[in-house]
Amino acid sequence: MRKYFITGLLILVPLAITAWVLNLVISTMDQSLLLVPERFRPLALFGFDIPGLGTILTVLIVFLTGLLTNNLVGNYIVRMWEKLLNRIPVVSSLYGSVKQVSDTLFSSSGNAFRKAVLIPYPHQDSRTIAFLTGVPGGDVKNHLEGEYVSVYVPTTPNPTSGFFLMLAKKDVIELDMSVDAALKYIVSMGVVAPD
Structure with missing residues (x-):
């Protein structure tokens, strides 16, 4: 009986967590329907809500933003908008930091998380998987003797937090x-080994 119960858990738990995450993402993105005037919302038009409509609207807004800003006029507007944001004291540092990180992570020319590496961590006799993020820069490199690299060590099972070394x-x-294979290996706590 215990064997069947554990087998059932192994099947249902990943499905339940996947459904929960998808529900969270879709319901969060459905909040974008609040931007639509109330008379044009599905509840007013059809008498019921349509789950996922906000997700489609969000994806459409992101796509159209990319499409409109990927030309000369749109690029000029974005530069002017960023100049304005850079003049606001608190917003400039916050926006600048977030923009720099997102440009690095999402840029097709960026090198963030392009290579999985094996490093000694948390001590010399143990190893963990990390991701190469570049080389130390600024004044830091002046204080390091020899050739150094920068790595990100994600935590298990939540790789969104971690350590920069x-x-x-x-x-x-x-x-x-x-x-991708390295991330699966980390998230699964070593259970899903890469080929």
Whole structure:
């Protein structure tokens, strides 16, 4: 009986968590319907809500924003908007930091999380998977002797938090593993081993 119960859990828990996350994402994105005048919302037009309509609207807004700003006039408007935001004291530092991180992570030319590596962490006799993020810069590199690299060590099972480390390049082993496979390995706490 215990065996069947555990088998049932192994099937249902991932499904339940996936459904919960999808429901959270879709319901959050459905909040974008609040931007639509009340008389044009599904409840007023049809007498009932349509789940996922806000998600479609959000994706459409993001796509159209990208489409409109990917030309000369749109690019000019974005630059003027950023100049305005950079003049507001608190907003400028917050917006600038978020923009720099998002440009690095989402840019097709960026190198963030392009390579999975094996590093000694949290001590010399143990190893963990990390992601190469670049090389130390600024005044930091003036205080490091030898060749160093910057890595991000995600936590398990939530890889959105983690640690930023600078390690000697000789201590970092590049893995023949995709970033996706490495993330699955980390999130599964080592249960889902890469091929």
